[in-house]
Amino acid sequence: MVKVKFTSALKQFFPDLSAQELEGASIKEVIMSIESIYPGMQDYLLEEDGSLRRHVNIFVRGEMMVDRHRLSDTLTDGDEVLIFQALSGG
Amino acid sequence: MALSNQEKLRYSRHLNLPDFGIRTQEKLKNAKVLVVGTGGLGAPLLQYLTAVGVGTIGVVDFDVIDESNLQRQVLFGIEDIGKSKTTVAIAKLRAQNPFVHFIEYNLKLEASNALEIISNFDVVADGTDNFPTRYLVNDACVLTGKPNVYASIYRFEGQVSVFNWTNREGILGPNYRDVFPTPPPPGMIPNCAEGGVLGVLPGIIGSIQASEVIKVITGMGVSLSGKLFLMDVLDFSNRTLNIKRDPKNPLNGEKPVIKALIDYDSFCGITNDSNDTIDLSPIELARWRQEGQDFQLIDVREAYEFEAGNIGGQWMPLGELAASVNLIDKNRPVVFLCKSGKRSAQAIENITSLGADYSNLRHLKGGLLSWKDEVDSDLLLI
Numbered sequence: 001m002v003k004v005k006f007t008s009a010l011k012q013f014f015p016d017l018s019a020q021e022l023e024g025a026s027i028k029e030v031i032m033s034i035e036s037i038y039p040g041m042q043d044y045l046l047e048e049d050g051s052l053r054r055h056v057n058i059f060v061r062g063e064m065m066v067d068r069h070r071l072s073d074t075l076t077d078g079d080e081v082l083i084f085q086a087l088s089g090g
Numbered sequence: 091m092a093l094s095n096q097e098k099l100r101y102s103r104h105l106n107l108p109d110f111g112i113r114t115q116e117k118l119k120n121a122k123v124l125v126v127g128t129g130g131l132g133a134p135l136l137q138y139l140t141a142v143g144v145g146t147i148g149v150v151d152f153d154v155i156d157e158s159n160l161q162r163q164v165l166f167g168i169e170d171i172g173k174s175k176t177t178v179a180i181a182k183l184r185a186q187n188p189f190v191h192f193i194e195y196n197l198k199l200e201a202s203n204a205l206e207i208i209s210n211f212d213v214v215a216d217g218t219d220n221f222p223t224r225y226l227v228n229d230a231c232v233l234t235g236k237p238n239v240y241a242s243i244y245r246f247e248g249q250v251s252v253f254n255w256t257n258r259e260g261i262l263g264p265n266y267r268d269v270f271p272t273p274p275p276p277g278m279i280p281n282c283a284e285g286g287v288l289g290v291l292p293g294i295i296g297s298i299q300a301s302e303v304i305k306v307i308t309g310m311g312v313s314l315s316g317k318l319f320l321m322d323v324l325d326f327s328n329r330t331l332n333i334k335r336d337p338k339n340p341l342n343g344e345k346p347v348i349k350a351l352i353d354y355d356s357f358c359g360i361t362n363d364s365n366d367t368i369d370l371s372p373i374e375l376a377r378w379r380q381e382g383q384d385f386q387l388i389d390v391r392e393a394y395e396f397e398a399g400n401i402g403g404q405w406m407p408l409g410e411l412a413a414s415v416n417l418i419d420k421n422r423p424v425v426f427l428c429k430s431g432k433r434s435a436q437a438i439e440n441i442t443s444l445g446a447d448y449s450n451l452r453h454l455k456g457g458l459l460s461w462k463d464e465v466d467s468d469l470l471l472i
Contacts, residue, residue, distance in 0.1 A: 007247060007320075007322075008245065008246060008247055008322055008324065009244050009245060009247055009279070009285075012285055012409060013409065044278075053274070054270065054271040054272040055270050055272065055273055055274035055278070055279065057269055057270065059331045062329065062330070062331050062332055063331070063332050064269070064331070064332065064333055064334060082329070082331070084320065085270075085274070085279060086221070086242070086269075086270040086273070086274060086279065087242040087243060087244040087247060087248075087249055087279070088218075088219060088220055088221045088224060088242060088244070088279060088281050089130070089219055089242055089243040089244045089281055089282035089287055090127045090129050090130060090131045090132070090216075090217040090218050090219040090241070090242060090243065090282075090292070
């Protein structure tokens with residue numbers, strides 16, 4: 001199981017958003033699990049070709065993910081996955 | 091330039107700080123910092139950079155003070171409403187510390203002036219409130235070789251980093267485009283005017299930003315270069331993430347393709363072109379109502395805005411529009427409206443992108459602000 005946390009800014013579109021413990025051996029698998037809990041999240045995070053939208057970033061264990069195109073970065077039990085996005089306010 | 095005796099007195103709490111002393115204070119005095127944006131982040135940034143004795147501070151903003159600014163922009167008061175932000179800010183900051191030299195830029199930072207302005211400074215602090223200016227500041231800093239101390243806020247969250255900074259070993263750190271290669275499509279991330287911001291948040295995040303500016307100038311401590319600090323004040327969570335340079339960065343990756351500043355509004359998908367097929371002027375809308383024309387009027391603002399003042403119509407906030415699409419008529423004209431005309435134009439894009447077969451959608455150009463100017467000056471808008 002990996003722990004997935006989200007920027008609270010995403011509550012704008014997913015009001016019931018909260019951290020989740022999910023199965024997933026890669027970032028791609030985790031996003032598919034998230035989609036089943038929060039329908040529409042996949043479209044928000046990914047482009048039509050399946051790559052990560054470029055204003056979104058995902059960190060695993062505090063490190064920036066590597067494969068933004070195929071989302072193949074592997075995950076192991078206990079990893080923390082943080083999903084967040086750019087903010088513009090000042 | 092050395093410190094005068096009066097300055098030594100003023101900065102005495104710095105002078106007796108371990109590893110600080112006169113040499114470090116002189117670094118602050120000799121530094122030139124450009125603060126872009128005199129809003130929520132700009133207030134603590136400017137006040138602390140002034141207080142600690144940064145020698146030269148450039149202040150950039152084109153806007154005037156609005157009553158809705160006062161909940162977080164603590165440099166300003168009621169008597170300042172309607173006045174230029176840069177002029178009022180500098181008058182207050184001069185009273186705070188007469189040893190600081192201020193340079194006023196009462197203008198919009200744009201591709202045409204950014205390189206020239208930024209090249210006059212050692213460090214840039216980005217406290218702007220929109221994506222086009224954030225990419226402009228980032229790119230201009232990379233092209234001129236200046237460190238960009240970055241912060242941004244939204245609702246209860248803040249982000250801080252030091253971009254494009256070369257450390258003591260001569261290694262250049264990442265910049266904004268390494269973390270967020272391109273901006274979000276318009277409307278995907280709301281700004282504070284639409285989504286709100288906790289009044290104290292810019293005070294916290296802007297103070298951290300000011301602290302990073304001081305560290306970049308003085309070389310003290312460990313900077314946030316190569317790191318992105320995130321904070322959520324609602325659950326008091328914070329984390330520091332490691333970020334690194336992207337070989338594909340178009341500015342300074344392995345194959346740079348951006349050699350000069352670009353059109354950042356267009357880059358961020360913002361167009362100012364009028365569109366006669368969807369734009370409806372306040373006068374036209376008033377005429378439609380007067381003539382009793384059959385159309386659906388939909389207000390896409392947030393609940394608190396609608397409750398404060400509206401001109402009728404159905405209330406469907408932009409964020410919930412997709413879920414309410416079956417309530418939008420197809421057989422008569424539909425007019426969306428919001429405060430400025432931005433969200434209502436976005437509403438049409440959102441509905442159209444759902445693939446639904448609509449050819450009857452229009453929006454109030456200039457929003458209720460224009461309606462207030464041209465039709466009903468008594469309308470209360472927040």
